[in-house]
Amino acid sequence: MHDSAEAPTRLDRWYPWLIVVASLTMIVVGQGIQFVLSVSLKAMTADLGWPRQVPSLAYAASMVCAGIGALYLGRLSDRLGMGPVALIGAVMIPGGAVLTSFVTEPWQLYLVFGVMIGLFGNATIFAPLMANTTRWFDRNRGLALGIVASGQSMGGTIWPPIATALNIEIGWRGTFLWYGVAALILMMCMTLILRRRAPGHLPPAPVSAGSRRAAAAPVLGWPAWLVQAMLCAAIVGCCVPMALPLVHLVPHASDLGFGPAAAAGLLSVALATSFVSRVGGGMLADRIGGLRTLFIGSAIQAAMLAGIASTTDLALLFGFAAIFGLGYGGIIAMYAFIVREYFPSEGLGGRIAVVYLFGTLGMALGGWTGGYVYDAVESYAVAFAIGVAFNVGNLALIGTLILRSRGRSAAAVA
Template sequence: MKNKLYYGWIVVGVTFLTLLVAAGIRSTPGVLILPLEQEFGWELTDISLALSVNILFYGLAGPFMAAVIDRLGMRKTMVLSLTLLAAGTALTTLMTQTWHLLLLWGVLVGLGTGTMSNVLGAMVANRWFVQHRGMVVGILTASAATGQLLFLPLLAQIAMSAGWRQTAFTTSIAALVLIPLVWFLLRDRPRDVGLAPLGASEEEAAAALAPPVATGNLFLEPLKVLRVAVRSKPFWLLAGTFFFCGFSTNGLIGTHLIPACVEHGIPEVTAAGMLALMGLFDLVGTTASGWLSDRFDNRWLLFWYYGLRGLSLLFLPYALDSGYVPMLAFTIFYGLDWIATVPPTVRLTADLFGKEKVGMVYGWIACAHQLGAATAAYEAGLLHSLFESYAVPFLLSGGVCILAAAMALRIKRPVQATS
C-alpha cells in the first residue's frame, strides 16, 4: 500500500492541465490585438481597456471563488467556470462593437478564468499536502503561467491562417473538452477518498478527515477576512509586491510583447514563440521556486526574484533594438523568473495568516496582482499612444520591480512555518 500512488497527485495532474488550458485561453487576446485593429479599426487603447477589465475581473473573482469553492467544492465550481469560459469565448466570434469585447472577453472570460487561477493551486496544495506543499504550489503556478505562454504560437498560427474567429472557437472547444475530465477525476478533499493530507501529523490527519463545515455568508465572508487582513502590515507588503508582480508580467509582457516585437521587425508568430519559450523556462523556474520555498527564507527569495526581473526589464528596450540573440537572452532570463514569486508569496501568506484562511487571504493578495496587471495592460497602451514606443512602459516596470525587491525584505519573518 505504501507504493500506491497518492490520489492527491492525480488531483494535482488534473488541476495542472486545467490551469494550463485556462491560462492559454486567457492569453488569447495577446494574438487578437492586431487582427481586431485591422478588421474593425479599433484603437489600441479601447482594446487594452477590455483586456485590463479581463485581468481585473480575473483577480476580483479570486477571494470570492475561494468562498464558493469552500461551499460548492472544487469540482462543481470548476465545471461551472469551464462552461462559462466556453460560452464566453464562442460568443466572442459574433462581436462587432468594442463594448461586446468588453462584456464577453473582459467580464465573462475574466470571471470564468478567475476560479482557475493561482488561488485554486494554493487551495489544492494546502488541502492535499503537508509534505511537498511548496513544490506543489510551484508546479501549479507554473502551469498557469506556462499555459498562458505555451499556446500562443498555436493560437497565433490559427489566427494568421484561419482568422481570429477560429482561434476563439478553438479555445471554446478546449474548455468543453476539460469538463468530463474534471468531473470524473477531481476530488475536493483527501477525506473524499478516505485519505489524510500527504505528510500530515496524526492531529492534522484527524482534522482533515472531519467533515468540513461551511460557515459565514458566501459573499460577506471574504470581505470579513479582508477587513481583518488589512490591519496587518505584512498583508499590505505582500499585496504591494504582488501588485508590482502583475504590473511586470501578464499585464505588460503577456499583453504587449507581441505588438512591441512586431514594431521592431520581429514576426508575430516568432514573437509568440518567444513567449512560449518563456513559458517553458517558467515551468522550470517556478517549480524550482516552490522547492526553494520549502527550504529558505521566502522574503529573500522574493528580493532576488523581483530584483532580477527588474534588471531584465530594464534590458528589454535594448534587446528589442539589437536583434534575435539579445531577445533570446531576455526570453530565457525573464522566463525563469516569470512568476517564480508565487510560491514564496503563498508560503508567507499561509505562515502569517494560517492555512485555513490562505485561500481567501491569498485571493485578496492575488487580486492586487491582477489590479497591477490590469493597470499595466492599459498603461502600456496609453503610454505607447503618447510616446509611440514601448520603451517607457518597459523601463517603468523595471523600476517598480526594484522597489518591490526592497519591499519584500520589510515583510515580517513568520514566527513558525506551518510546514
C-alpha cells in the same frame, strides 16, 4: 477489518498529484481563451470593422473581473471545496468562447469576456486552484504550486500555434467555437478529480470567539492584516514590471529595428524559461522558504528589466529576456506559498484571492503604463525604468518581511 479500512490506498497516496495534474490542466485549458483572443484579434477586427482597442479592452475587462470574482469564489471554495467552483469555470469559459463566435457588436464581446470569461470563468481558475493545491501538501508544497502555476506558461506555448492553424482553416469564429467544445470536454473531466476535498478540509464550523482570535493572530509578530496588506502591495510592485515586457517587449524590439521573427522570439524565450523557473522556484521554496525565493526571483526580474531598457544589441536582449523569464516565472506561485506558510488555514482561499486581485491590478497597470509612457515620450526605455522602480519597492517590502521572519517559525496550520 477496521485497520485495513483506515489504511490509505495507493490512490489516496497519489491523489494529491492527481489534484496537481487536474489543476494544471484547468489552467492550461481555461486560460487558453486569452491566447485564442490574442491570435484572433487581427482577423476579428478586420472582419467586424472594429478598432483593435475593442478586443484589447475585452481582455483587460476579463483580467480585472477575474480578480474581483476570485474574492467571492475563493471564499466559496473554502466553504464548499474546489469541485463546485471548478464546475462553474468549466461551464462559463467554454460557454463564453462559444458565444464569442457569434458576437457582432463590441458590447457583446465586453459582456462575454467581462462576466463569463472573467467574473465567473478565470476567477475560478488561478487563485482558488492554488489555494486548493496548498491544502493537499505538507511536503513538496512549493514543487506542487510551481507545477500548477506553470500552466500559464504551457498555455502560452500550446494555444497560439493551435489557434493560428484554426484561424487559417476555419476562421476566427470557428476557432472560438471549437475551442469552446474542446474546453468543455477537458475541463468537465477535471472537475471529477477536483470535487474531492483535501484531508482535513471540512465545511467551516460556526464562527466562535476562539476561531476569530485564531484568524486575527499575529503573523511575524505583526497584525495579520498588515502582513497581508504588505503582500498585496508587494505583488503590485512585481506585477507592474512583469507586465511591461510581456506586453511591450515585441514592439520595443521592433522599434529598435529588429524584424518580426526576432521580436517575437524574445517573448518566446522569456515564456520558455519561465516554465523552468516555475517548477524550479517551487522546489527552491521547499528548501529555503517562500519569502527568500520570492526575493531572489524579484531581484533577477528587476536586474534583467534594467538590462532590457539599456541595450540595443539583439544578442544581449535575448540573454536578458531569457534570464528575465527565469526570474519572473517563479514569482507568482510564491504568494500562495507564503500565505499558506505564515497564515492559518482557515479562510485560505479568500486570503489568496485578495492577494491575487492586487496582482491582476498590477498586471493591468503595467500593461497600460507601457502604452501611456510610450505615447508621451516615444520610448519604452522610460517605461521599463518605471517598472524597475516598482520592482525596487517590491524588494523593500519582501526584504522587510524576511527580516521579520528570522527566528520566527511559520504559522500555517496543516
